[in-house]
């Protein structure tokens with residue numbers, strides 16, 4: 161549970177160079193880049209591994225709550241980094257164990273992220289479990305806070321009821337606007353997201369449906 165997890169008090173207290181050593185400036189010791197893409201509930205890490213070469217100049221972080229799964233992804237990334245064939249690739253991705261429903265503001269500053277992915281989140285089928293879903297009104301305000309204006313929330317699921325739930329909550333939220341199917345079809349991340357994750361591959365094998373919805377973070381209205 162959460163009390164065994166370690167969290168920085170604020171984003172400034174986080175030592176990102178441990179996760180992305182190639183992005184530490186040798187002279188100043190400071191990071192040369194910040195994480196701008198987050199994969200929430202990244203599972204086994206397939207999305208990050210496919211995003212890494214597509215966004216070679218961008219730091220990408222997976223957040224995952226399960227210890228064993230996080231350890232697996234860590235080992236997977238170390239192996240990829242050490243593989244000479246990948247030519248020092250995969251330096252821009254890493255994973256962190258954490259509860260994304262509670263502690264995102266401890267890791268990310270306001271407006272830091274340009275993209276957040278929610279791929280095949282746990283459906284929590286029963287009505288009384290719906291409040292445990294990773295997209296709720298309260299959490300959306302938190303996600304909006306760490307996303308920059310114009311940033312994108314990506315969602316995909318094979319569970320129609322969950323898709324409708326996510327769409328409903330995002331549409332109701334004043335800081336998000338749904339993007340069109342044309343937009344989705346022309347976006348390279350949507351293409352990657354449909355097939356890169358382990359859960360997505362499982363759904364593919366079962367020839368199941370995949371429901372996609374993407375939303376843009378709107379500017380925060382100024383109160384006059």
Ligand code: SAM
Nearest residue numbers: 201202203224225259260261279280357358359
């Ligand atoms: N996104 C991956 C994929 O598409 O293959 C994994 C999907 S899996 C069904 C959902 C993942 O979210 C699980 O690995 C679970 O441990 C993780 N998860 C659930 N709640 C979480 C939370 N509050 N914070 C971080 N990860 C969470």
